[in-house]
Amino acid sequence: MKSSEKDMTKGSPGKLILTFALPLMLGNMFQQAYTLVDTAVVGQVVGVNALAAVGSVDWFNWMSLGVCQGLTQGFSILLAQQFGARDEKGLQKTLGTSLVLSLLSALAVTILFLASTGSVLRLMGTREEILSDALLYIRIMFGGIIIVMTYNWLSAVLRAIGDSTTPLIAMGIASICNIVLDILFVALFHWGIAGAAAATLLAQVVSCIYCFQKIRKSSVLRIDRESLRVDMRLTRKLFSLGSPVALQNIIISIGGMILQSIVNSFGVVFVAGFTATNKLYGLLEIAAISFGYAVSTYAGQNLGAGEYERIRTGVKRGALMAIATSVLIAVLMLLFGEQLIGLFVEKGNPNALQVLDYGRHYLTVLSLFLPILYCLHIYRSALQGMGNTLIPMASGIAELCMRIGSAMILPGFWGEYGVYFAEVAAWTGAAVLLYVSYRRVLLTIVGKRSGKKIEGK
Numbered sequence: 001m002k003s004s005e006k007d008m009t010k011g012s013p014g015k016l017i018l019t020f021a022l023p024l025m026l027g028n029m030f031q032q033a034y035t036l037v038d039t040a041v042v043g044q045v046v047g048v049n050a051l052a053a054v055g056s057v058d059w060f061n062w063m064s065l066g067v068c069q070g071l072t073q074g075f076s077i078l079l080a081q082q083f084g085a086r087d088e089k090g091l092q093k094t095l096g097t098s099l100v101l102s103l104l105s106a107l108a109v110t111i112l113f114l115a116s117t118g119s120v121l122r123l124m125g126t127r128e129e130i131l132s133d134a135l136l137y138i139r140i141m142f143g144g145i146i147i148v149m150t151y152n153w154l155s156a157v158l159r160a161i162g163d164s165t166t167p168l169i170a171m172g173i174a175s176i177c178n179i180v181l182d183i184l185f186v187a188l189f190h191w192g193i194a195g196a197a198a199a200t201l202l203a204q205v206v207s208c209i210y211c212f213q214k215i216r217k218s219s220v221l222r223i224d225r226e227s228l229r230v231d232m233r234l235t236r237k238l239f240s241l242g243s244p245v246a247l248q249n250i251i252i253s254i255g256g257m258i259l260q261s262i263v264n265s266f267g268v269v270f271v272a273g274f275t276a277t278n279k280l281y282g283l284l285e286i287a288a289i290s291f292g293y294a295v296s297t298y299a300g301q302n303l304g305a306g307e308y309e310r311i312r313t314g315v316k317r318g319a320l321m322a323i324a325t326s327v328l329i330a331v332l333m334l335l336f337g338e339q340l341i342g343l344f345v346e347k348g349n350p351n352a353l354q355v356l357d358y359g360r361h362y363l364t365v366l367s368l369f370l371p372i373l374y375c376l377h378i379y380r381s382a383l384q385g386m387g388n389t390l391i392p393m394a395s396g397i398a399e400l401c402m403r404i405g406s407a408m409i410l411p412g413f414w415g416e417y418g419v420y421f422a423e424v425a426a427w428t429g430a431a432v433l434l435y436v437s438y439r440r441v442l443l444t445i446v447g448k449r450s451g452k453k454i455e456g457k
Contacts, residue, residue, distance in 0.1 A: 055275025
């Protein structure tokens with residue numbers, strides 16, 4: 001086994017999860033770096049309206065990304081289980097079939113999302129003064145869905161065999177490319193938000209090339225003509241894992257889009273402040289996603305190897321590390337968040353102080369309740385790694401209901417603060433459902449497979 005591949009069925013669970021998560025965190029930091037540069041360049045060079053335009057399509061853009069991530073993450077669950085079970089033949093077949101399904105899905109998603117952009121943005125109540133810029137940006141991003149799908153498939157495959165280092169290096173290279181292209185396209189060529197979108201997609205092409213070259217050199221991951229022949233039974237199995245995760249992300253993003261339509265009603269200045277903090281959302285969530293991927297791979301490999309007791313131990317230790325990390329990030333955001341938000345706002349704009357004020361209040365609310373979000377990621381990922389993607393999908397419905405209900409009711413009492421707490425309410429509803437369901441799945445389904453009831457506290 002090469003050093004970049006990690007067998008998570010042996011050794012200290014806590015150490016395995018942490019050492020797997022750390023490269024992912026660094027990779028996500030690179031990704032957030034170029035996201036922040038995107039936003040800062042747009043806000044500083046093009047202006048507040050452009051910042052609001054990009055922010056107004058955040059959830060719609062995330063929906064397309066959620067479909068790509070959901071399908072490929074679901075496909076990788078079976079890969080991780082086969083890797084843990086040392087089923088090389090099954091791994092090779094799943095690898096080829098999942099690639100074909102990912103590319104075909106990317107084509108269908110591209111057509112669907114491009115055809116619906118105008119209708120969706122108007123339905124969301126996107127303000128006329130930013131509508132044309134918002135349409136331009138999102139259409140360019142949707143035109144590159146196949147790039148996004150390819151990168152997510154490549155990184156999901158690598159994570160399934162325990163390789164979190166290659167996605168880190170790929171994202172680091174992509175971040176540098178994106179920052180250089182941002183400055184070139186937006187600040188020097190004055191291509192506006194179209195330049196920012198093009199820079200993001202071209203940077204992801206670079207990350208795809210790097211990951212693909214790594215997979216080509218792997219002795220475990222082999223694709224040939226035979227493995228590319230789609231097997232209908234395997235196709236149904238893969239979609240049974242991937243579709244609920246994709247649907248879960250779609251449901252969450254629908255709630256976000258409805259929330260965005262409520263945000264739009266408060267005016268462009270509020271939208272800009274809300275957008276500035278949403279761009280920091282990635283920094284808040286950065287370690288949660290990384291711990292989640294680590295726990296999912298860990299649970300999948302150990303399920304395949306029949307090491308059920310290790311799942312309980314690893315998830316518990318992963319949750320404790322995640323909560324401790326969330327507290328640290330929250331403290332840093334409370335101390336330095338306002339300065340970060342200021343990076344996105346054009347100082348000479350007459351509304352700059354109001355934009356900063358809205359953004360600071362929203363960031364404070366999110367930071368104070370951040371441990372809830374981290375627990376959500378841990379238990380959702382643990383369930384997915386054990387092959388249960390239906391309960392996480394149900395948690396997406398819980399998020400949708402809590403987010404919409406809170407956003408519609410709370411502003412009547414607290415004004416814009418009601419919108420801020422809608423996100424916290426969504427986290428809480430989903431986290432409670434996931435934690436209760438995780439314990440039930442672990443103590444019953446997994447316990448039955450091992451022939452004994454697992455004792456858990």
